[in-house]
Amino acid sequence: MAVSEKSMPKTAAKPSRLQRLWDGISIIFESKVALVGLAIVLFWIFVAIFAPLLTPYSPTEQDYKAQNVGPSAVHPLGTDDLGRDIWSRLIYGARVVLVILPVSEDFWIPGGTALWGVFLGLIVGSTLGLMGGYLGGWVDEVVMRVLDAMMAFPVILLYMIIIAAVGASATNVVLAIAIVGIPGIARLVRSLALDIRTRDYIRAAETRGESVWYIMFVEILPNARGPIIIDAMLRVGYAIFAMGTLGFLGLGLPPPSPDWGSMVAKGRQFILSGSPWAALWPSIAIASLVVGLNLFADGLREESLRYQ
């Protein structure tokens, strides 16, 4: 990472780990855009984690006496067509995106659906990229041809066919996001690996007689982490975007799970009959989260470029 100018005179020798970390973080405060983005993202992470404490309603609780009503003291953002509290559904929806992955009805694992999708894509994509970039030869040729064919697929078609094939559920959304992300990640990692494999420390490792896998994952991968991390941050944005789109098209989490995209799809039917709230709030939620993530990543990239 870049090193802040101010810290240079204070530490004449190599800056400590903690110092370097702080320098990295302080970049954020240099950019107003990144700060705004960070604030939005932190807001959503906060409400997602503390969702049960922030609303008295469960996201599936129906109130037949209050259907499609606007914001009020009882329901801060109003209710949807089944009388479910929109605020509660929004923040539980954020939970699914950012904090938990519901594997089955009563079993979930930490880490949001979008995050797991990116993570899985990273694992498979980096492996393929490393193999293509480091091993070269026919392995590279095969990997690249397959990835080219995947890239030729219109993304939306790939999503549709994958979900139509495996069915709509949170784990399958993770799978779809990962599969769609693999070609891009693999190409990035491959180009990085092509560069790094010419370095002296790789030559040294080869001379030591290290195994191919050791060189790929212990020597090359850690040294390529910078660009991969920035790419992954942008990919989380895409993943949330994709989750929303899938939900909107009816390919996301099955009802009655609180899913932003499917909330919009359902609420859309009631806009022209006079109840815009059920479609409006989740649209704002997803737009703000994705914009926030991009503002943050953009600002960060700009600031770090300035110091280079």
Place this chain on the structure above:
Amino acid sequence: MAKFFIRRLLLMLLTMVIVSIAVFLITEAAPGNVARNVLGIHITPEQEASFLNQQGLDEPMYERYLSWLIGSDWRAAGKIGMPAKQITTEDGFREWWAVSEDGTLVRWKMEGEDMLVQRRLVDGSVEESLDNERWEVKDPAVEIERLEEYRAELLENAQLTDDDRQAILQELDRILEILRENSRDPEALVAALAESEGALEAMIDPEAMRGQVTFQEIAEDIAKDDKLMQAVFVSHSLSASTADELKKSDLQAMARQLDKAADAIQDINPTLEGRLRQAAESLKAEDVSAAREVLEGTVSTLDQVLGSLGTFVDALQMGDYRRAVGVLRDLSDPAKTPLDAARLAVLPNSLEAIGEAVEDASPELSETLLQAVESLQAGNTEAARRTIGEAAEMLGEIGRAIARGDAAKRARVARTFWGVDTQNRAVRWEKGTGKVVWRLIMGSGWLAYSGGPAEYIPLQKGLLRGDPGLSLRTGRPVADLLFKRLRNSLVLAGIAFVIVMPVALVLGLLAGLNEGKALDRILSVGGMMFSVTPEFATGIFLILIFAFWLKLVPGATVFGEKAPWERPEMLILPVLTLTLIELGYVLRITRASMADVMKAPYIRTAFLKGLPYWRVVFKHALGNALMAPTTVIMLHVNWLLGGIVVVEVIFGYPGLGSYLLDSALFKDFNAIEAGAIVLVAVAVGTQLLADIIYTFLNPRIRYA
């Protein structure tokens, strides 16, 4: 240059082949089935199999892929022995016909056991006539094998009287003999078979055969609501099958039925209830032999409670007329069945139910049974016994006729023939094997036929010859709708493209020229916000603002039969949504490119030479700055397609995207494939175009 194009074109073709195979494989592996989607979730496995067969979906995968790609008519033509031809009628329907030797178009349909041929005359009218000469004996060798197997079965058939068995065996042996003399040509074979087959035909009493199905249905109807009778059925099926044949799920279902029977009887007979529960427990523990042992003792008690009718109904259902007659005989015999109070309490009701039910199948039997009920109710047990005895003889007579007819039917040699049916399929009709075929007949629902189509090849020309097949969802050719939808999508995308390009390029250039200033900040942050916001959110915002609050434009699209451009006001919001998304993207690319170029040394040189600002911008910078956006925009088409799908769904716009989505959710195979190929062709084609444009814009590539 030419080499480069050819290489790219070949790669494009290769990609499309890979894509089509991939789509094929993925939809193949997908769970759920299209039969349920088309016919509803309550279809039976037989109906599902029949549907899949009719649509040709049960053929091997490679065969279906080839049919889809290069057509199935050539394959069908080989089987029919005539070429198949697709014509377009005056009403615009596409129909498949076979071309006979003299050039007339023919196709066939089966009515009962007769084959009718339709000839299409020059003026388009259709003439029908009998065409039974086409039937051919299947493969004699296969038939010999089938009939020999059947012969063994015949010897075991306990329902037949010895006389009937002898008569049938005699004809069957003659048929087998004729078949074994393989030297005959097909026509002579048919002639030789005529006599024996005529004799077999004479043994089939059509009146009685109608009763066969009716009796079974009656038994099922009576048993359906009676829990004790279900328990009798369970007991019989347990003793009839070995432990290995029974699946775990079957055992669980049986245990549930026994439990229900126990519930029904707990007030009347606690001992029986206890034994039923015991048997149910053994079944749940999958101990079949223990359950069988417990149940064997209970059947007679159960029967007593049911007035002997449990076994009777069970026998009718199994088609075991001998056992059914036996039950009635036992009832008529005072030595075998004492008509105690318990029996007398249930017997009249049960007999009456059966008597009324068999009315259609055999009026005489129905009358006799009802007469017996009357005698029972009048307390005249003797007369009742006598009448039941008569009923037993009647049923015996009917049962014999049914058994004989059934056996004779299956002893005939099966006939078959390939032709084109009236629903654009090549069909192999078959009659005489006694196999039941389920067919969906429009207007009458599902009907079981003893003969009829056995194999289908849906006729299609194949994608490469311009025919993507029929849509399972609509039953109409995919091409009809696909191209209309594609046109609509292209209209939408085209208008958006024409608006986005100039606006985005100008704004991007302005932002790039003013890098770091306020205008740049506003444009790039604004552009980013629009481009990363999901299309559906943008669409919702626009609908809310322009359709809901300002009420300026409609918030949904309804075209009916009209083309999109005939109602331009409905296009405004969809186009605006697409425009906003794309605007931000193109703007940012252009800005970055322009900013880069403006920092290049040759631009600085131009300024230092003292050239005017705008001259430098237009003459020196612009060309290079537009290079990146042009190609990146082309590559972005892939992404844009996703946007179009969502925009079409938001506004209900009848485009290719929503068509594809509906088809994917429905598993409408041909439609997904065709749509996917079109989309991929668009995506790969634009990438190719991008490469070509780039080569022209950047001379360095051409010589690299």
